[in-house]
Amino acid sequence: MKAVCWMGKSSMETRTVPDPELINPHDAIIKVTRTAICGSDLHLYDGFIPTMESGDIMGHEFMGLVEEVGPEVANLKRGDRVVVPFTIACGNCIFCKKKFWAACDNTNPNAHLMEKAYGYSGAGLFGYSHMMGGYAGGQAQYVRVPFANVGPLKIENDLPDEKVLFLSDIFPTGYMAAENAQIQPGDTVAVWGCGPVGQFAIASAFMLGAARVIAIDRFQERLALARSLGAITVDYSEEDVSVLTALKDLTGGVGPDSCIDAVGLEAHSNELQGVYDVVKTALFMETDRPSVLRQAIQAVRKGGTLSIPGVYGGLLDKVPFGAAFGKGITMKMGQTNMHNYMKPLLERVEKGQIDPSYIISHRITLEQAPEMYKVWRDKKEKVTKIVIDPWA
Ligand SMILES: [Zn+2]
Numbered sequence: 001m002k003a004v005c006w007m008g009k010s011s012m013e014t015r016t017v018p019d020p021e022l023i024n025p026h027d028a029i030i031k032v033t034r035t036a037i038c039g040s041d042l043h044l045y046d047g048f049i050p051t052m053e054s055g056d057i058m059g060h061e062f063m064g065l066v067e068e069v070g071p072e073v074a075n076l077k078r079g080d081r082v083v084v085p086f087t088i089a090c091g092n093c094i095f096c097k098k099k100f101w102a103a104c105d106n107t108n109p110n111a112h113l114m115e116k117a118y119g120y121s122g123a124g125l126f127g128y129s130h131m132m133g134g135y136a137g138g139q140a141q142y143v144r145v146p147f148a149n150v151g152p153l154k155i156e157n158d159l160p161d162e163k164v165l166f167l168s169d170i171f172p173t174g175y176m177a178a179e180n181a182q183i184q185p186g187d188t189v190a191v192w193g194c195g196p197v198g199q200f201a202i203a204s205a206f207m208l209g210a211a212r213v214i215a216i217d218r219f220q221e222r223l224a225l226a227r228s229l230g231a232i233t234v235d236y237s238e239e240d241v242s243v244l245t246a247l248k249d250l251t252g253g254v255g256p257d258s259c260i261d262a263v264g265l266e267a268h269s270n271e272l273q274g275v276y277d278v279v280k281t282a283l284f285m286e287t288d289r290p291s292v293l294r295q296a297i298q299a300v301r302k303g304g305t306l307s308i309p310g311v312y313g314g315l316l317d318k319v320p321f322g323a324a325f326g327k328g329i330t331m332k333m334g335q336t337n338m339h340n341y342m343k344p345l346l347e348r349v350e351k352g353q354i355d356p357s358y359i360i361s362h363r364i365t366l367e368q369a370p371e372m373y374k375v376w377r378d379k380k381e382k383v384t385k386i387v388i389d390p391w392a
């Protein structure tokens with residue numbers, strides 16, 4: 001089959017690789033009908049996530065048709081149409097039972113690699129390095145899905161793939177970010193990053209009762225999408241724009257009730273601290289560039305909530321923890337507990353409350369994917385979301 005493979009930092013290749021096979025009785029093989037490139041795939045492309053190996057198959061946002069199931073798979077049969085969550089959960093450990101699916105204790109065979117850095121490992125993820133389980137991803141024609149009784153969501157309607165594909169990650173991730181923001185009716189919510197997760201965080205914030213959402217980015221196509229959802233936008237790249245001042249001005253000097261960091265570890269900043277982070281990460285003295293996190297801690301109102309769906313990987317410098325303490329803010333974060341959100345959000349799509357396909361700007365083939373990684377990284381061609389048809 002054909003698959004998009006990571007060959008090294010800033011190097012992707014579409015290669016012919018062996019078809020996946022059932023390895024254990026709970027596996028299913030899915031014939032991928034649509035897959036997408038995620039913002040967090042850029043952290044792999046840019047070499048920020050260790051333990052990638054040359055030839056690893058990329059991709060954690062995919063859906064398709066069940067091709068084959070192992071003898072222990074009772075919930076699926078050949079021909080079923082499914083969306084697969086990017087986190088792999090066993091369904092039976094103490095964390096799965098508590099519905100902390102992203103903390104599953106049984107799905108990362110390389111947990112010892114994570115334990116060194118994190119104390120404990122979270123769930124295995126598709127296409128996201130060996131320390132996250134070493135699972136082949138879904139930017140391919142076929143993919144092996146472990147614990148297939150637990151993760152895949154059956155799609156039993158005739159909605160096109162593009163309307164349900166994003167239930168695999170970014171829609172639930174944006175929704176959990178809004179839920180983690182503890183929004184009360186009438187609140188003002190600020191969202192840093194109007195990429196795909198930011199977009200769904202904005203839409204979800206309104207669903208959960210926010211009166212106003214202030215969206216912060218520097219790319220006009222993303223700001224335009226945010227405005228189409230009803231957000232007020234702040235372009236931080238404009239001369240004389242200070243995000244902190246703008247947020248104060250828009251909230252009568254109080255600050256937003258909740259702040260959502262939908263950017264994560266590769267934040268861009270045109271302030272001095274941004275230069276500091278670029279130098280420190282280049283010298284391997286810091287692993288992440290947390291300029292959005294710093295700004296959000298400063299911007300949120302006293303007693304407010306900071307929700308962090310943006311991915312962080314390691315050690316952060318100069319985070320104003322004193323400000324977080326002094327203002328008594330709540331922070332909530334982490335990988336998405338996908339399995340809690342997929343079905344209720346599918347129902348919202350079926351009812352027509354949201355059409356997640358509005359963010360798609362590019363529809364491509366597997367052969368075009370390596371070049372599009374570069375376009376996505378460089379934010380060229382007004383790219384907002386790339387969807388791949390593996391059979392085109
Ligand atoms: Zn993703």
Ligand SMILES: [Zn+2]
Nearest residue numbers: 090093096104
């Ligand atoms: Zn589990």
